[in-house]
Amino acid sequence: MVRPQRQSVPLASIDWDDEGFAIAGHVPDDPLFQSLEAVGILHPPLLWQKQPDRFAIVDGFKRLSWLRSRSSLVDALVFPKDTDEARLLAMRLEIKMLSRGLNLAEKAQILARYAALTSKEDLRRRICPALGIASQTESLSLWQSIAAWPARHLSALARDLIAEKTALSLAPLPEKDRESFLELLSALRCSASLQMEILERCLDIARRDGITLHALVASPEVQAILEDENRNRREKTTAVRELVHRWRFPRLHERMERLERAMAEVNMPSALSLVPPPHWEGDVWELRVRFRTPSDLTVSLTEAKHLCTTAPFQGVFEEFDNASTAHPSGPTPVCPKGRCDAMIPRLKNPIRNVVVERAVSRSPVVAALREGLPGVSFAFVDTVPERSRKIPGLLEVVHFKGRFWRSCPGTKIYECCGYQIVHIGTQCSLECTYCILQSYFENPNLRIFGNIEDLEAEVRQVPASAPHRLFRAGTGEFTDSLLLDPWTGLSRHLVPLFARIPNAVLELKTKTDHVAQLAKLDHGGHSIVSWSLNADDVIRREEPRSAPLDARLNAARRCAEWGYFLGFHFDPMIDYPGWREGYRRTLHALFDAVDPSRVVWISLGAFRFMPELKGIIQRRHPTSRIVTGEFIRGLDGKMRYFRDIRLALYTEMVKEIRAWDSTLCVYLCMEGPWIWKRVFGFEPSEKGGLPAMLDKAVRDRMGIGGSL
Structure with a gap:
């Protein structure tokens, strides 16, 4: 770049309307002007001589503004006319970026201006760290949109009236919603944590009730608080918090x-x-x-x-x-019949491409896949790479080096069932909105383990090591047990294997109707085929790729005809208007389809999730409202429905199930003894613990483990 020349420039020759290099600070100029009054201009401004008698300001806008009423000349560093404008802007941004502490409004403007001059890689690698902001692609776009906010909102951001996290959360919202909430926060001037509390609760209310954030802020109740002259800002913040809490919960x-x-x-x-x-x-x-x-x-x-x-x-x-069991009036997951099915087709064969590690290329699982999927592409590699991006239709077959048999990761606070996991793979393509697997594994693609011989050896070894103990094991913890089974043929190995183990039973959990391959297997009465069930409204809205309710129940009926025992899991149960009738219809359909005597157990579990899953659900499933229910943070850190809601769900279900079969084992999944006592009248410890209760169900219904 050409070096600037120092010269005296008439202020009348400066184009004061040219703001091509301006980065507005949106903060009061008084401290700077006081310094200038005391010592004058120490660093000469930078000008660009665009015409013989016209100059554009490159750097020093405020210094020149102060000088304009005090002098007719300025001692400046002037770049000649042929200087590249983009390079001048880059220099201006570098000067600004490396100067005094920048406010958030300045950071947003600098990043937005730099985005037109350099690559995304340079933004992430150099510019973002220099500005002290996150370098993710999504964050970059949010900061650029913030730079385009109206001056009054950038001013609030510059003066720390709007916190950084709040600004980034507001950035992707519709303009009217964003502006209304920025006006609210500018009036309240509350702390960063309170800003996010109020915003998150208002967003949940708007999503739950199907209204805009603007409508919520413009409501008479909120406006009455803001217009109350007898309240100061702190009192108004307290009143808004209480109002929003009452609406949210x-x-x-x-x-x-x-x-x-x-x-x-x-x-x-x-x-x-x-x-x-x-x-x-x-x-x-x-x-x-x-x-x-x-x-x-x-x-x-x-x-x-x-x-x-x-x-x-x-x-x-x-x-x-005195738990209230009044009809909950929470968010509805109901969508018009057929709408969800039309948006997302149910999957039968979810596999389009298969990547196989060479160590398991001769696995029976790979042979079954190649036979069952003749039109699918297979690639063989030394090691399947870990991926952070989901590739639709991809199945990875790997050599698993960890433990196939492991205990379910329960908690000490809530009652655990003592379930044993047979680890066959990870992830699921059914894409249920609430699925924990969305945040559980780093690798987002379907993956199964090809070293079946190692799996079988461990399955034989563990029960044999404790012959006087009954083992309840299943494959449905980290994936759907039967999603890929028609093509992997894994059940052809596991079901007969468990039939030969006297002190173990196998549970296959699914939301599919993939059971045809189970018809002629030698199960020996040691296998339970289980289905996750829900109200039909919930299935259509939150489980759109899974099998419909009638298909699941028809598959259960067929399995019972083949001699299998059955299990059903109402987990997660969702609180929504009409839930009583919705779950009652599902129970009636269930017991119309199968003989209750073939059912070993039914579990009940209300929707719960780790806090970080909320944002994932909202991004991946923007039409779902399930995270807008009345959730509190449980003793294990998970978000759970407020106690009275769970009690209402459970007591109603237990009453209905008992009417069909009073001896059927019904249990709560991951609930505390205080909930058990109110639902059943006893705590699991009074029955020897939940594992003992389920072992008894296996002995009573399946006739297994009686001599142990």
């Missing part, structure tokens, strides 16, 4: 208010405070005591002992235990 909020009223009736000594289980999760209360001396503690404990005998104190616990 109506049943939880109502229950909290009832409990607070009951607790207010207690004449609590000033040194004592009673703390209920958070969000009604668990059954452990806290009584907190404040004291200075041992004698103070003695007095407080005496008061606490007396308090326990009073009617108001007892009333608090009665209110807590």
